[in-house]
Amino acid sequence: MEIFQAITNMTAVGLAQHMVNGISLGSLYALIAIGYTMVYGILLMINFAHADIVMMACYFALFGITTFHIPWYLTFVLTIALTALLGVTIERAAYRPLRDAPKNSVLISAIGASFLLENLATYVFTGRPLHFPDIPFLSSMISVGGVQIQAICLFIPIVTVVCLTVLLHIVNHTKTGMAMRAVSKDYEIARVMGVNIDNIISITFAIGSSLAAIGAIMWGIRYPGITPYLGVMPGLKCFIAAVIGGIGNIKGAVIGGFILGLGEILIVAFFPQFSGYRDAFAFLMLIWILFYKPTGLLGEKTTEKV
């Protein structure tokens, strides 16, 4: 009954407002979730450091504009390049030496890398929240049919769709993409067939990190308080989004991102009394999906072999 009451109490404008917020948050989740799902598809590990790559990208963009006075569009390009480099470096330093180690060691190494990035950011940039600079037009508020929205909200879903299209083209229609799919299908056979595993993994990290950087820049414009721990919660949620969609599946990650983003915003909209629990929603979704459909919405069924 309460649900109906809450829905009937909501005006069309209010609903539109929440939908816009939910879709833009969902798109951001989707962009970051792609990075998780690609790495998991190939290396079968959670890249815990991905969340902190997002955080570092926010700082790169912030300092590029405020300290180095680089024009914002150039900064964005530089940020994407630097973040891709960071992702590849992390893979080289923390994951590659453990390629043949037990899975738990790799997991611990990933946690260590994430912890190191957070502490490094706290040390270098201090723990104080910094304000992401205002970008002309994108940061301003505009009114569309009575709905007050930040201009960036209109661009976030568009950018996400463009990125997804480009990525799907790379994965499905290029030779590199074919190699990536081969590696994620069977690591050993791909190696035997002459795929350079190390290169493919580096490319995967570079692509995932650049998408994370694009997400991070838009995240910074949308939620301008930048702290060293800003990536942690979105990072966990995005991994959950990847699991919900079916881990290893790029379209699934995007769908999962939208489900989580919209769900989170709409729950708070309809049940303001639960707003303290909005971070718990994603984890409950995770438990639910793992209970009923452990392979995710679009995942393939696999069986454990002896």
Added chain:
Amino acid sequence: MNKDKRNIMLTLVALVVLFGVACFAQTEIDSYVRRIINLCLIYAIIGLSMNITNGFAGQFSLGQAGFMAIGAYMVGIFTVPVNLRADVFYATPMHPWLVNIYIPLWLALILGGVLAAVVAGLIGTPVLRLRGDYLAIATLGFSEIIRIVITNATSITNGALGIKNIPPLNDVRYIFLVTAISYIIITLLLNSSYGRAFKAIREDEIAAEAMGIGLFYHKNLAFMVSAFFAGIGGGLYGALLGTVDPKNFLFTITYNFLLIIVLGGMGSITGSMFGAIIVTAGLEYLRLFDEPLEIMGVAIPLFRPGLRMVVFSILLMICVLFWRHGIMGTNELTWEKILNFVKHPLAGFRKKGVQGK
């Protein structure tokens, strides 16, 4: 049999001697060092508890922070003197059912452990069907959910303000006794048929199941025992600090225990003990990195708050990358090894093939 008896006697003697040391420390050592010793002991309990699931049963769980929080809040809610509670709960009054209930510390510790174990049992039912990374992220998620619930249940836990005025417990003897009892119980458990079942599951789940080991039962048991001791450790932690706050139990604190078990050796009880001492004392003495350093009148600009944690995380990385088995690996430090070492101090340095000639 004779050897077993000797080992038990030696262990008891060692515990009595260590208790004597603890009594000495309580009276003779200043409170800062005592606090570090206490922290080592508490971290040893929690590190051990984490080793049960992660090291022995091979289930990679990252939920320790949440179970600690349950234990700590049990101590926080029920051991604050009744007349001081209005000061603590000044924003939202405490729930009328709870406001007059006072529980002594030892009972609060046990109840906290039991509640943590019950919560772990409930969580474990869905979560322990998962493996590896999924389990890690799900337990981490649950530990965050526990923290979120604690933050929001204002009339019971005082929400984000935390609970102050817990009678501070900086008593080495008390904490040593709790640690010793926990150590003995965990050792007995891990040396029993349950412990062997845990190890079998760690080595190969499918083979273990084929040998007739109930996977779900044993995993859940390991998870609950682990949560029980994490709850007790958390309760002591709250009592030692004299205040509990949801921010104390962010999942980053779990990383401390992860480092302890990685450094000590995943699957080694004595290793966790060494790991706890090294990590806790190390973290404490690394504090010099956080203070400004001057060498011959020149300030070194690198030394400022935050460097300690950077060094700490670099150590964790080095440990994982180059020293994966830690100090003990899956071995234990036994009395045989110690006695052998006492008898032939140089035996370890000789080549294996030459021994016995």
